[in-house]
Amino acid sequence: MVPSAQDLENESLAMKYRPLLVLYPEIADGSRRKDHHRRDHAPGSPPPLDQDYHPRDIRLVLDNACLPGRKERPSREQLLDAMSKNNIDYIDLIDKRGPKDVDKFWRVYAEIKKKDSNPEYQRKAYAWVVKGSGRFKDYISIQYWLPYFFDDWANVHEMDWEMVSIILKKLDSTEEPITCVYNAHIGSFRKPWEDVHKVDDAGNKHPRGLHPVAYIANGSHASYFSDYPPNFNVAEKYLRDMLRIVVRIAKIGKDFTDYVPKFEEGAKCFPEVEVIPEPDRFGRWAGDWRWLNFKGGWGSPVRLSLQEGIIARIPGVRAISKMFERPIREAGPTGPNARIDSCWKDPFNWVNLECLDAEITRDWLGELGGANTNEL
Numbered sequence: 001m002v003p004s005a006q007d008l009e010n011e012s013l014a015m016k017y018r019p020l021l022v023l024y025p026e027i028a029d030g031s032r033r034k035d036h037h038r039r040d041h042a043p044g045s046p047p048p049l050d051q052d053y054h055p056r057d058i059r060l061v062l063d064n065a066c067l068p069g070r071k072e073r074p075s076r077e078q079l080l081d082a083m084s085k086n087n088i089d090y091i092d093l094i095d096k097r098g099p100k101d102v103d104k105f106w107r108v109y110a111e112i113k114k115k116d117s118n119p120e121y122q123r124k125a126y127a128w129v130v131k132g133s134g135r136f137k138d139y140i141s142i143q144y145w146l147p148y149f150f151d152d153w154a155n156v157h158e159m160d161w162e163m164v165s166i167i168l169k170k171l172d173s174t175e176e177p178i179t180c181v182y183n184a185h186i187g188s189f190r191k192p193w194e195d196v197h198k199v200d201d202a203g204n205k206h207p208r209g210l211h212p213v214a215y216i217a218n219g220s221h222a223s224y225f226s227d228y229p230p231n232f233n234v235a236e237k238y239l240r241d242m243l244r245i246v247v248r249i250a251k252i253g254k255d256f257t258d259y260v261p262k263f264e265e266g267a268k269c270f271p272e273v274e275v276i277p278e279p280d281r282f283g284r285w286a287g288d289w290r291w292l293n294f295k296g297g298w299g300s301p302v303r304l305s306l307q308e309g310i311i312a313r314i315p316g317v318r319a320i321s322k323m324f325e326r327p328i329r330e331a332g333p334t335g336p337n338a339r340i341d342s343c344w345k346d347p348f349n350w351v352n353l354e355c356l357d358a359e360i361t362r363d364w365l366g367e368l369g370g371a372n373t374n375e376l
Helices: 005-016 058-062 076-085 102-110 234-238 243-251 287-293 305-312 319-325 347-353
Strands: 021-024 124-131 138-152 154-168 175-184 187-190 211-216 265-271 271-275
Touching: 005 124, 005 138, 005 271, 058 076, 058 138, 076 287, 102 138, 154 211, 187 287, 243 347
Parallel strands: 021 211, 124 271
Antiparallel strands: 021 265, 124 138, 138 154, 154 175, 175 187
């Protein structure tokens, strides 16, 4: 299919503003990870995990997934067909029993050879470009969706969808970025464009660069606006109120520390960008994009033991008990267009009404002497 003028314009915009990701180095082919949940780590100490997953082409996930209840791995076509028809509630990524064997995920991922040289498995961001209408007719939203293989933090789950978003205001012959939104632990946090760290096309720090810098947290893949001091529990500021209360009561805050790499020390990359096409008039995608029709979970649900099954029948009891279990084991997330918020269908009202303001300054502990927030 020959791309339309609108397709080419969307691709140009998505490439022009694609974010620079600052990540921990990825686990090497065939290597072994260090224990993320060792008992002797605490805020201020070096991160317990010095390796991570990087966002990869969704085909890497599809090629390692299974259908629920099936022993044999389906072909990519069979999996896409089942996901598109939504006759399954979830896909099994690796474990087929929920995220019980964390080491297995690291081992399997490390055994996927030559991810960087395989054209189907490159580091990837999927860009969803939306032109505003009505009172938002002068605005454009670009959402960069980042697919990760696994989440290994205080909570663990198969697959991980994260996102960096930019809002542009259309001018006569060009556009002007006005704000960014980063996802972190269910929450979405916004900052004015002038307060966001930026780089130029070569990846060099530049206050007038067009590429926002996203600092990706170790294991959890939460996206942050700054490389915060390691002795500050940055994650707690980004937790929802109820989870924050649980963390404080249980005194398990150290397990919720997010470590983000320094700009100079992290593995930096501009992900390849693939622009998501518009669906058909029925709101559905065809061909290789059929995974966008899927409304279920990208990963196994947590399987309960007999005892857990009995407890689960008592309202609230299991939910409370699981909050204090380390690590918290969760079902795989839904995909970008199946989220419960309005970010996919109504990105402009979502930024206005559902996103929270990130802190104005990165000077969390008074350690930076009032440094300008636009300095790296």
